[in-house]
Every structure is written in C-alpha cells, then in structure tokens.
Amino acid sequence: MSCLFCRILQGEIPSRAVYSDERCYAFADIQPQAPVHLLIIPRQHIDSLANVTATDVELLGYLTAKAAELARELSLDHGYRVVINTGDDGGQTVHHLHLHLLGGRSLKWPPG
Ligand code: AMP
Ligand code: ZN
Numbered sequence: 331m332s333c334l335f336c337r338i339l340q341g342e343i344p345s346r347a348v349y350s351d352e353r354c355y356a357f358a359d360i361q362p363q364a365p366v367h368l369l370i371i372p373r374q375h376i377d378s379l380a381n382v383t384a385t386d387v388e389l390l391g392y393l394t395a396k397a398a399e400l401a402r403e404l405s406l407d408h409g410y411r412v413v414i415n416t417g418d419d420g421g422q423t424v425h426h427l428h429l430h431l432l433g434g435r436s437l438k439w440p441p442g
Contacts, residue, residue, distance in 0.1 A: 335371050335426035349400060354393055356400060356431075365434025366404055370397055376427040379416045397431045406433035413441075 337343045339355055346358035348368055359367040370393055376382060382390060397412045410433030415422040
C-alpha cells in the first residue's frame with residue numbers, strides 16, 4: 331500500500347491520534363503550522379476533493395461537521411480555519427483527501 335495516510339490508518343506509520351471512529355480519523359500534523367493543526371481523513375481512500383462525486387456528499391458533510399466538533403472540544407472559541415488543499419496549485423502533497431483544522435492563533439488571509 332503506497333498511500334501515506336492509508337498506511338497511517340492501518341497503523342503501519344505512527345501518528346498522534348486525536349479522534350477515531352468507523353468513518354474517519356483525526357491526528358496531529360507532523361509539521362504544525364499553528365498551535366492546533368489536525369488532519370481529519372476519511373477511512374475510505376479518496377485521492378482528492380477533485381475526485382469527489384455526489385456519492386461522497388454525506389461523507390464530506392460528516393468530515394466537516396467533525397472538524398467543527400473537534401474545534402469546539404479544543405475550545406477554539408476565537409475561530410479557526412478548515413482547509414482542503416487540492417491538486418498541485420492548491421498545494422496538495424498527500425493524495426488522500428484530508429481536512430486541515432488550524433487554530434490557536436490569528437491566521438492571515440490570503441494564504442499566499
Ligand atoms: P497537504 O499539503 O494539504 O497535502 O497536507 C499534507 C499534510 O500532511 C502536511 O501538512 C504534512 O505536514 C502532513 N504530514 C505528512 N506526513 C505526515 C505524517 N507522517 N504524520 C502526520 N502528518 C503528516
Ligand atoms: Zn489513502
């Protein structure tokens with residue numbers, strides 16, 4: 331299995347778990363860009379947001395709601411950012427769909 335995040339899901343590569351259920355897994359980003367920087371991934375392998383279809387709508391909603399739930403649990407009361415980097419121009423480096431949850435500091439816009 332070559333996908334990095336599938337290997338993390340299988341426990342072949344260690345990660346710092348924050349949340350886990352039958353549909354998704356959330357863990358600490360190895361190179362945090364903010365005091366809170368989590369990755370939320372589906373257990374199902376989907377390459378990219380670019381490949382999402384109507385059958386994935388419910389899963390996408392689930393992952394987004396989970397990001398909000400984790401943000402509440404982590405008391406990110408001043409706000410946060412949820413990002414899905416997509417494709418080369420979007421800065422996507424791992425080709426397994428993932429939501430970044432960033433918070434704990436004031437984030438700049440535009441991201442550059
Ligand atoms: P993206 O650039 O949007 O594809 O995000 C990929 C993210 O995965 C980056 O923020 C990396 O720091 C993170 N990352 C890469 N390898 C690992 C790993 N082994 N454990 C946790 N996060 C990782
Ligand atoms: Zn994968």
